[in-house]
Amino acid sequence: MAEITIKYLAEKLNLAPSTVSRALNDSHEISSGTKEKVMALAKELNFQPNPYARSLREQKSKTIGVIIPERINNFFSQVIDGMEAVTKAHGYHLLVYNSNEDIEQEKTILSLLVGGRVDAIVMSISGQNQKGEHLKVLKNRAIPIVFFDRIPYDFPTTKLITNDYQAGYEGTVHLINKGCKKIIFLVLSKEVSIGKERMRGYLDALKSHNLPFNESWIVACGHSEIENIAHLEKVFYKIDRPDGVLASVEKLALATYRALAKTNIKMPEQVKMVSFSNMKIADLLCPPLSTISQPAIEIGVECANLLMKKLTKKDQPDLEDKIVTIPSVFTERESSK
């Protein structure tokens, strides 16, 4: 079936395409009579203007590119839900990409996006490399971008994170108050921004409570679940085994559960754990997991709000080079009782 175009409507109505276009856009220079006729026919034929012709002409796509390092993760799903709620209201669309924690894929995706396919980008960068040199393709482009959660250090734009340092500090203090003396810190990569900040909070908490610290307590894990479990198992088999765990990301907490299942160490009796996590069923785990959870939806909403403001209002300044912090919420459960 031939698509319905403005030109087609114009012919049917014995009008010029320009008139039809203006009528559809409710321009003041079209009489209400013709407007009604045009609208009526458009409605009847279920006319939808070709988005690509419009994008080409207007030089904007009403589309936002979203790049996340993994999709099977509640946190990111929630963030995107938050974003969609606001972008939808403005008639914007979301192109979503999973970089699979891979810097090369990130690069490829970015190069795809800078060609004008999207009006803006929202991104959480992969853990492989937080330096962000691969982001330089964006530097000389005018495309607005905001980062969240996993942010690059030196890219001048707005970034949204939770209060990583403070949450790391408080999570650690919580464990200390519960009597833990040998608390390990689980991190995906020491290079990742969130890892660094959360770790700083952890270290400061130990220091301010005069607890000893051992370099080996920082346990750097990878992306392989199996290897992580094996690695953690070894950690728990040490003579001087830890009695507390602060996991900087959810998947490491889950790996800990599985590693512990292979030993006969009991949680929370022998080891207590707190984890950064946005799992909805933390309360259903064995034992229920104490979590520090990010306001994911809010983060998404805020990212989108920033961009909508920049894109839909005119004469907006570039996105400020600053970090916006939204606090996490701590929930105590059995795992750290």
Next chain:
Amino acid sequence: MAEITIKYLAEKLNLAPSTVSRALNDSHEISSGTKEKVMALAKELNFQPNPYARSLREQKSKTIGVIIPERINNFFSQVIDGMEAVTKAHGYHLLVYNSNEDIEQEKTILSLLVGGRVDAIVMSISGQNQKGEHLKVLKNRAIPIVFFDRIPYDFPTTKLITNDYQAGYEGTVHLINKGCKKIIFLVLSKEVSIGKERMRGYLDALKSHNLPFNESWIVACGHSEIENIAHLEKVFYKIDRPDGVLASVEKLALATYRALAKTNIKMPEQVKMVSFSNMKIADLLCPPLSTISQPAIEIGVECANLLMKKLTKKDQPDLEDKIVTIPSVFTERESSK
């Protein structure tokens, strides 16, 4: 900064835009000398052809629309991951929409998409209404669409599901074999395709094992977690309370856990459960949950393959009106021991 266009490249190289275009597309009618020059400059300037100009001209967008009823759900995330893996290889992009289980939103999204924004659609429809009248906007459009998981009954196209009937049957038989005599079936809506098929399997299993059946054993839940829990709690407070639960969707299994937590009924001692679920941490629940899980990634891959074939090869027939079934896998865990 001005975007780089073919015209700009042409000027720089003293060539016509058409020549540059042909060179970039590696046309045989361009000398290798000019090709190299063009390619070199394009690479140097990081030239990306304007996707909208191209879409307009070619009448295709290299974009696929994905509509899911909820985003915070591992199953859908996995399906999309599977899809992206294959579409990416073909240079296709994914526009993802969450209909929030709302038929009105589905309609709105569809009307947005039929205007040429996407070359094809992959969809899992909301549970509100499985009749699919709201899909009629698609009927007279030539846009290929495939449905998965939650499919409409009478829309002539390819649909991908798991072996819902059989899995429902086997899950029920498993509970029967474990000694359950009063097995309830939890369903989101009796209207949803997957609910119906899974229920049919459940009913047939009861019948073929000569177990009595009570209409009240079909527990229709809603989308409100709180109400579902309250509802289930009542079910378990009945004098003739169930000793087995088959949950047709994950969220109802979780609601059951929470409802049971409010009673003093023990699982699996007093009630056993099996649920359709793609949770990765079913083994970490209390007790670990016996699951019937769909091959989500495969489903996504298969959807994408079907569409890629239709879109990238020429003279392809329309998508066949048939149902493709990919079997689920059952994993027994503590909840039904």
Next chain:
DNA sequence: TAAATTTTCGGAAACGATTGCACATAAAAA
């Protein structure tokens, strides 16, 4: 009634890429 506005609409260019066609120039055949 004529002139000046205002309202309403049409023509045509533009956005950036692709492609059918024509036209050079070079190489091959007559």
Next chain:
DNA sequence: TTTTTATGTGCAATCGTTTCCGAAAATTTA
């Protein structure tokens, strides 16, 4: 040398919309 055939390139139309500019027609003002 002339004619034919490749080969390489340019011109211009096209995709569907929006918008600048101009021109009738209708209205107001002089």
